Amino acid sequence: MTACNELAAFLESSGYRHTRLRLETTGDYDPRDSEWNYSDIPHLNVVHTQVDGVSLYQTRTHLQTINLQRVAPFLRVPVAVFMEHQHASSHDYAFVILWVVVIVQTEHSPHEKGCRTQTTYRFFYQGILGWILARLAKLATKKNYEILMREDLPMRWQRGRLRRKGCRFTHDRQDLIGFTDTTDISQANVDARAMPVPSRSFEFQISSPRGSRELEEILIRI
Numbered sequence: 156m157t158a159c160n161e162l163a164a165f166l167e168s169s170g171y172r173h174t175r176l177r178l179e180t181t182g183d184y185d186p187r188d189s190e191w192n193y194s195d196i197p198h199l200n201v202v203h204t205q206v207d208g209v210s211l212y213q214t215r216t217h218l219q220t221i222n223l224q225r226v227a228p229f230l231r232v233p234v235a236v237f238m239e240h241q242h243a244s245s246h247d248y249a250f251v252i253l254w255v256v257v258i259v260q261t262e263h264s265p266h267e268k269g270c271r272t273q274t275t276y277r278f279f280y281q282g283i284l285g286w287i288l289a290r291l292a293k294l295a296t297k298k299n300y301e302i303l304m305r306e307d308l309p310m311r312w313q314r315g316r317l318r319r320k321g322c323r324f325t326h327d328r329q330d331l332i333g334f335t336d337t338t339d340i341s342q343a344n345v346d347a348r349a350m351p352v353p354s355r356s357f358e359f360q361i362s363s364p365r366g367s368r369e370l371e372e373i374l375i376r377i
Contacts, residue, residue, distance in 0.1 A: 159247040179273040184315030189263040215333030243331040321349035
């Protein structure tokens, strides 16, 4: 049993009730790419706009951070987040926000489109005030999830594109991609020896002043 499951059992035995929310994304990338995304510590303060954090304690399978979560344009709430990653197929985490205990499990599994990432939230509360706060937290989580996915998914898509080009990732040979496995960004993780190199010169005409263009040959978006 994980520590997060033990926490859930403790809260239920203490008279707490919970409401549940399940969200998922699918995409053309590998489940290991989704696993890497949730284990990757360095991208937190670079990619995400709604949260900033500092890591207080980290091992390969456990992580403790203090995050500043944006809940309004000019309001950020400190949140202590505990995460554990015991199996490649899932991440479990728990935190407390505004008197509501939130226990989360994210599962990474194969899908006909490539990968399905399913996240289940349980909002634990007591009393009428807790019931109201849990519902508000549930609504805020749906909105925050949309923002997080807009920021996270491009990283998974890019790894999927690299795989289709013949690249491999050294982390794939491990039983799981741990938190400390992601911290040293000086270590080469992409093996591109099997990726074909364009043998011709090419030219792109980009006349539109707005929008974006994918340059698949060189894996760049303009």
